[in-house]
Each structure stands twice: as C-alpha cells, then as structure tokens.
Amino acid sequence: xxxxxxxxxxxxxxxxxxxxxxxxxxxxxxxxxxxxxxxxxxxxxxxxxxxxxxxxxxxxxxxxxxxxxxxxxxxxxxxxxxxxxxxxxxxxxxxxxxxxxxxxxxxxxxxxxxxxxxxxxxxxxxxxxxxxxxxxxxxxxxxxxxxxxxxxxxxxxxxxxxxxxxxxxxxxxxxxxxxxxxxxxxxxxxxxxxxxxxxxxxxxxxxxxxxxxxxxxxxxxxxxxxxxxxxxxxxxxxxxxxxxxxxxxxxxxxxxxxxxxxxxxxxxxxxxxxxxxxxxxxxxxxxxxxxxxxxxxxxxxxxxxx
Numbered sequence: 225x226x227x228x229x230x231x232x233x234x235x236x237x238x239x240x241x242x243x244x245x246x247x248x249x250x251x252x253x254x255x256x257x258x259x260x261x262x263x264x265x266x267x268x269x270x271x272x273x274x275x276x277x278x279x280x281x282x283x284x285x286x287x288x289x290x291x292x293x294x295x296x297x298x299x300x301x302x303x304x305x306x307x308x309x310x311x312x313x314x315x316x317x318x319x320x321x322x323x324x325x326x327x328x329x330x331x332x333x334x335x336x337x338x339x340x341x342x343x344x345x346x347x348x349x350x351x352x353x354x355x356x357x358x359x360x361x362x363x364x365x366x367x368x369x370x371x372x373x374x375x376x377x378x379x380x381x382x383x384x385x386x387x388x389x390x391x392x393x394x395x396x397x398x399x400x401x402x403x404x405x406x407x408x409x410x411x412x413x414x415x416x417x418x419x420x421x422x423x424x425x426x427x428x429x430x431x432x433x434x435x436x437x438x439x440x441x442x443x444x445x446x447x448x449x450x451x452x453x454x455x456x457x458x459x460x461x462x463x464x465x466x467x468x469x470x471x472x473x474x475x476x477x478x479x480x481x482x483x484x485x486x487x488x489x490x491x492x493x494x495x496x497x498x499x500x501x502x503x504x505x506x507x508x509x510x511x512x513x514x515x516x517x518x519x520x521x522x523x524x525x526x527x528x529x530x
Contacts, residue, residue, distance in 0.1 A: 225372070225506075227506070227507065230409075230411055230507055233376050234487060234507060234508065236477065236480075237351065240267065241268075241269055241351050242269075242272050242350050243269045243271060243272065243352070243353055244271075244274070244275065244336075244340065244353070245259060245262055245271060245273075245275070245353045245354075245472075246274075246333070246352065246355070246356060246358075247259060247274065247276070247277055247294060247298065247354075247468070248277040248278065248279040248356030249295075249301065250279075250283060250290065250293035251279040251281065251393075253448050253466070254355075254466035254467060254468040256301050257445055257466045257469050257523065257527075258353075258355055258468040258472050259274070260301060260304075260441055261473075262472045262475075263302070263305045263307055264527060264529060265472070265476050265526060268476040269351075269475050273314070273315065273336055274313065274315070275315050275337065275360050276291045276292070276294040276295035276315070276317045276333065277291060277317050277354070277355075277356030277357055277358075278290050278294075278320065278356075278397075279291070279393075279397065287318070287321060287397075291317050291319055294356075295317075301441070316332050316333060317331045317332075317334070317359070317360040318334065318359045319331070321397060321398040322359055322400040322404070325400045326366060328364070328366040330363070331363070334360055334367065337361065337364040337375075338367060338368040341374045341375050342368075342370070342371060342374065344375065346374065349375055350374060350375050351376050351378060351475055353379075353471045353472060353474075353475065354378065354379045355394070355468040356394055357381075357395075357398045357401065358394070358401045358402055358405050359397075359401045361377060361379075362402075363401075365408050369408070372408055372409055373410070375410060376410075376413065377405060377411065377413065378474050378475065379405065379412065379415065380415040380417065380421065380468055380471040381394035381395045381416075381417070382395040382414060382416050383417050384420050385501075385510070386419065387418050387419050389497045389498060390499060392417045394417075399493055403492065403493050406491060406508070407490070409506055411508070412508040413485070413509040413511065414509070414510055415467075415471055415474065417467060420511055420514065421467040421470045421514055424466060424467045424469065424519065424520070425463045425466065425516075426466055427462070427464075428462070431446040431450060434524040434528070435527060435528065439530055442528050469519070470482075470511070473522075474511065481518045481519075482514070482518055482519040482522070483515060485509050485511045485512060486510055486512060487507045488507065488508060488509075489501070489504070489505045489507060489508075490506055490507070491505075
C-alpha cells in the first residue's frame, strides 16, 4: 500500500463506520462493556459482526474452551442489549493460537472476516476492533492478504512502548499473530495497555451510582464487575480497569475528546517479550492518552439509555 493511502486510512474516522468486534468476552469484565458500548453507539458505529477469540487462564481449560465461553458470553450481552438479531452475526473463532507466522487457523470468524472485508475498499474500509488475542484477524490476513487494504485494525494489545516488557495478556498469548498484524502492512491502530489505557478504570461507588438498576444490561455490567472485584478485594479499596472500551472509543471519538494518538513507525513484537524498532517500517497509529472522564461520561450515558 502506498504511504499516502495508508496515512489516509489511519486518519481517525468521521461519520458512521462499519465495524466488527473480535473479543475474548469471558476472560474479563471489560469486554462486556466494550460490546455494550459498540451496540449503544449506532450514531457512530454500525456493528456488523462479533467474533469469539481464544484465551487461556484460570477461567478456561484451554484456548478452545476460552473461545467457546466467550462465544456464549457475547450472546448473553447482545440479548441483554435487546439485539437478538446480532446472534446470527456472532461467530466462533480459533480454537488455538497460530502455530507460526505463515499458517492460519481456520474458524467461522476468520472466514466471515475475509468474506465481509472483500465488500469494502481502501476509501471505505471495514474497521476491525480487536480486544483479545489477535489470532482470528491474523489468520484472516495470512489466508487472504488481499484484505489488508480493505480493513483498519484497532487493537488493544501490548503495553506502552516504553514499558519494561510486552507481557500483556492479549499479546503474549500469541506473539506470532501480533507479528503478523504489525508486519503485514495493513493499517493498524494500537491501544497499549499498561502506560496508556490503564488510566481507564472504574470503582464500586461509581458503578452503583451510574449503572445499578438502570436497565438489565447496565445492571449486569455493574454487578459482574463488583462481584469479580469483591472476589479478591472484599473489604479493601479497589478499582477495575475497563480498558477494552477504549478500542471502541477510537471509533466513536469525533472531536478528539476521548483520546490522543499519533503516527509512528510500526514496532516489531519480539519473542523475548520486548519490542524491536526500525524507523524505516510503515506507519501505524499509536494511542498516547485517554481522557478518562470524558469517555466514562459518554459510556455511562449510553449504557443507561433504554
């Protein structure tokens, strides 16, 4: 892709844009907020499909189990949001991580992304918001490199570039996939976790004041977050990051109220848990700051709409 076109596609979007959302929804409590925020922002984004991403931690017995649990959690959130129609556009993703940087992992999500992306163009791309391991998206790009100039990838993954390491959950699960994303030449927007979006967090009093008993969706989000936090911090002060929301915020931000970003040469996620840098690489967009209060205000306002 020519640099002029790449920079154009990396310009923050205007108007209503089409998007798909790739999420490991059962892994944490913040994916649910991100899904709900996308659904509740029809004046900014048109949510076309949702993909379940694999994950493996204490909440799953392996990547396939994590993906399946995420698939079911997505269905729960779209029901609570009153969007039963989105169930038909929700797809199971990869059951394992990439075996290497050249071999895609087949899944319904991967195939849907390829088919869907081919209906778009560099001048009117499909936005792919990803808030889990980037396996599904990387698999699609390996299997169909022709979609690289038809999509813009907005990925919450990795830490800030000045952080001591890259051992962030979304990135270290599948470094091969991260290397594909940053190296394929597709337009990429990165929202780093520690050091940038880690400033986007909430607390029990805030959740109870703004969300509790407002509607079934808002109530579930508040209760789920409070229950999770109380499971490890009962009787102590706590706050919880809900940083996955910031990936959607890149697509809903029309006046620069929610975040700041800049163009930089794409880094190289190394297998030793660090970034490599080469200033000659293609441009990407790097988010540098989150305006926490402005975004939280918009999030809570939308979540409580009936």
